[in-house]
Amino acid sequence: MTTATASGNGFRRFARSIHIPPVYYILILIFLVGGLLDQIFADGQIFKNPAIMLNIVVRSVALGIVAVGQTLVITGASIDLSVAYTISITAVMSSYVMQGKDVNVPQAILVVFLIGAAIGLVNGLIITKLHINPFICTLGTSLILSGIINATFSDYTGKVPQSFQFFGYGTLGPVPVSILILLLIVLGGWFLLARTKFGSHLYGVGGNPEVARLSGVRTDRVLIIAHIICSMTAVLAGLFLVSQMGSGAPWVGPNGVYDLNSIATTVIGGTALSGGKGGMWGTLGGVLIFGILDTVFNQLGVNPYLKTVLQGAIIVVAVASYTLRSKKEAA
Amino acid sequence: MTTSTLTPQTGSSNILGSIWAWIKKIPPVYPVFLIIFITLGILNHSKYQTLPGIMTFLRTAAPMAVIAIGEMMVIALGGFDLSVGAIVTFVVLVSSKLLANDPANAFPDIMIVLGFGVIIGLVNGLVVSYLKVPSFIATLGMMLVVRGGALGYVGGAPQGYLTDNWTAFGRSYIEKVPLFGRVPYALIVLIVFTIIAYFLFHRTHYGKQVLAIGDNVRASQLSGVRVKLVRVITFIICSVFAIIGGIMIGGVGGVNMTVGTGVEMQAIAACVVGGILLGGGKGNVFNAIFGAFTLQAIINLLNLMGLPKPYTDAVQGLLIIGAVAYAGITSMRKR
Numbered sequence A: 001m002t003t004a005t006a007s008g009n010g011f012r013r014f015a016r017s018i019h020i021p022p023v024y025y026i027l028i029l030i031f032l033v034g035g036l037l038d039q040i041f042a043d044g045q046i047f048k049n050p051a052i053m054l055n056i057v058v059r060s061v062a063l064g065i066v067a068v069g070q071t072l073v074i075t076g077a078s079i080d081l082s083v084a085y086t087i088s089i090t091a092v093m094s095s096y097v098m099q100g101k102d103v104n105v106p107q108a109i110l111v112v113f114l115i116g117a118a119i120g121l122v123n124g125l126i127i128t129k130l131h132i133n134p135f136i137c138t139l140g141t142s143l144i145l146s147g148i149i150n151a152t153f154s155d156y157t158g159k160v161p162q163s164f165q166f167f168g169y170g171t172l173g174p175v176p177v178s179i180l181i182l183l184l185i186v187l188g189g190w191f192l193l194a195r196t197k198f199g200s201h202l203y204g205v206g207g208n209p210e211v212a213r214l215s216g217v218r219t220d221r222v223l224i225i226a227h228i229i230c231s232m233t234a235v236l237a238g239l240f241l242v243s244q245m246g247s248g249a250p251w252v253g254p255n256g257v258y259d260l261n262s263i264a265t266t267v268i269g270g271t272a273l274s275g276g277k278g279g280m281w282g283t284l285g286g287v288l289i290f291g292i293l294d295t296v297f298n299q300l301g302v303n304p305y306l307k308t309v310l311q312g313a314i315i316v317v318a319v320a321s322y323t324l325r326s327k328k329e330a331a
Numbered sequence B: 001m002t003t004s005t006l007t008p009q010t011g012s013s014n015i016l017g018s019i020w021a022w023i024k025k026i027p028p029v030y031p032v033f034l035i036i037f038i039t040l041g042i043l044n045h046s047k048y049q050t051l052p053g054i055m056t057f058l059r060t061a062a063p064m065a066v067i068a069i070g071e072m073m074v075i076a077l078g079g080f081d082l083s084v085g086a087i088v089t090f091v092v093l094v095s096s097k098l099l100a101n102d103p104a105n106a107f108p109d110i111m112i113v114l115g116f117g118v119i120i121g122l123v124n125g126l127v128v129s130y131l132k133v134p135s136f137i138a139t140l141g142m143m144l145v146v147r148g149g150a151l152g153y154v155g156g157a158p159q160g161y162l163t164d165n166w167t168a169f170g171r172s173y174i175e176k177v178p179l180f181g182r183v184p185y186a187l188i189v190l191i192v193f194t195i196i197a198y199f200l201f202h203r204t205h206y207g208k209q210v211l212a213i214g215d216n217v218r219a220s221q222l223s224g225v226r227v228k229l230v231r232v233i234t235f236i237i238c239s240v241f242a243i244i245g246g247i248m249i250g251g252v253g254g255v256n257m258t259v260g261t262g263v264e265m266q267a268i269a270a271c272v273v274g275g276i277l278l279g280g281g282k283g284n285v286f287n288a289i290f291g292a293f294t295l296q297a298i299i300n301l302l303n304l305m306g307l308p309k310p311y312t313d314a315v316q317g318l319l320i321i322g323a324v325a326y327a328g329i330t331s332m333r334k335r
Helices: A002-017 A023-041 A050-075 A083-098 A102-129 A134-152 A162-169 A177-195 A197-207 A209-214 A219-245 A258-268 A280-300 A304-323 B002-025 B029-043 B051-076 B084-098 B103-130 B135-154 B164-171 B185-202 B205-215 B217-222 B227-253 B263-273 B285-304 B309-334
Strands: B173-177 B181-184
Touching (some): A023 A304, A050 A177, A050 A197, A050 A280, A083 A102, A083 A134, A083 A219, A134 B263, A162 A177, A177 A280, A197 A219, B029 B285, B051 B164, B051 B227, B051 B285, B084 B135, B084 B263, B103 B135, B164 B227, B205 B227, B217 B227
Antiparallel strands (some): B173 B181
């Protein structure tokens, strides 16, 4: 009896010492259940075929990149609803500037990153200097961006050169480049959040902005930087998507529901919407859950409407699995 | 001596001052709405300065106003309801199948969708209260469930048309009303639900408790407010109002797969333009209604100026930010 609890405690202490976010237990559960269902009702590819594992990750790359930025702003108790249209603008602008020519690639990348930085800067400035609720601010900028992009482009625009598609489809040995990029971005995000002064300040701003300010953190600047980085990750996701599609279309971002999905994955990953709590690896787990669900549903041939219903239910259940024990009332 | 000569003066300035204070207390949404509406009247006299024209405007603005009232209550509680857009889609799609092109089915259909509204709100409220999932995520999940369920039920395409007696709530008028000419049903529905919401929110303990919870959950809990019950009731009210709004929107727009897209954001925007701050603790039924009216008037104004839809979105975005910035700056000055 005592040994059992002791070993249980030991396991817990071990798990805590290597900081496995609880989302990974859900991830493994969903993977096992999905794989089993696949064995019983379909051809059992999920357990047999390692390529499908890679595919799960490749499917999650764009969402994963945005979710890294979203995690940063949510940690700072902010939110960004404008990422979907930032993705669209990037996709369209980059393929418009490239026009299928290699020489135009650097300037296209420069242009879209400047646009992204500007969007993030504006978001951050409005939120911090005008004291506007981030939800409303980024909803507003999202509407503005959607207006601009739908007024100027209505269909596939421009073309990316063949070489640029390496970003989306290339492989280094057996590993797709896209996965490496995702890992790099997540690592970068983790480093920023967990290993730099900026990260600690961001936690402080998210947890209690007044305390952070009184202890000498330039809260506004921290939040503005977080928003700029968030928009930059959206730009990167847009570049990745356009390299896969070959040409940019204005509906890329909203059709992928990158705004709400990135928020959902971040929260599933254990980052609190109220800020000040969370981490990058949890978000990666949340993103992989979305990827696995997508793959499992495809394998089982679930009809698309049921898929939507199940996705909604699983988001709520996943988040409920840790909020359930909290003593604080949700809002 | 000096005081006696001064008193009448201060008295008169007090009256002026109190009038000025009263004017200053009027939320900015009312003058803003008035200015936009008068501009509309100047640009198109026959459509916006005649009684039938105003009635037509109220008919188009009423559905969003009803939805905004429900959303306002959830916002006052400190939460969000992102599922109202999916509820509108649900009402229209499910009704297109349930009606089976027979006017006799209209009443049972409305009862059934209202029942679903209660269930949706109940689940939202229970998930937020008992599973402690933030309402943003809970209602986001519900949005997917409701939309997927509705699309799955009709098989991905509308299954018929909406009968005339069903669409009457959004589309038709009562003819030959003395004094007013023709009055849209939508306006009557709006008035009825405004009265209900007004009594619930401004005249009962329930309304005060909603505001208390939005202001400080812990404090209201300690002072004996049944937080969970109030939450569940509020989410049910919001969903039911969204169902009513959906019936009216369906009446105007007809069967359409994308009918509810973005409605949740518009409802939140309407509340915000009406001066209701996100985060809870503040709310007013009439401000929410006029927030919705103002948004509709802005859309009409931009249409009248011949701007295509994308620009309308962009200007709407700018105005939302502007409205909140204005409210923020004035409230800061008070402090």
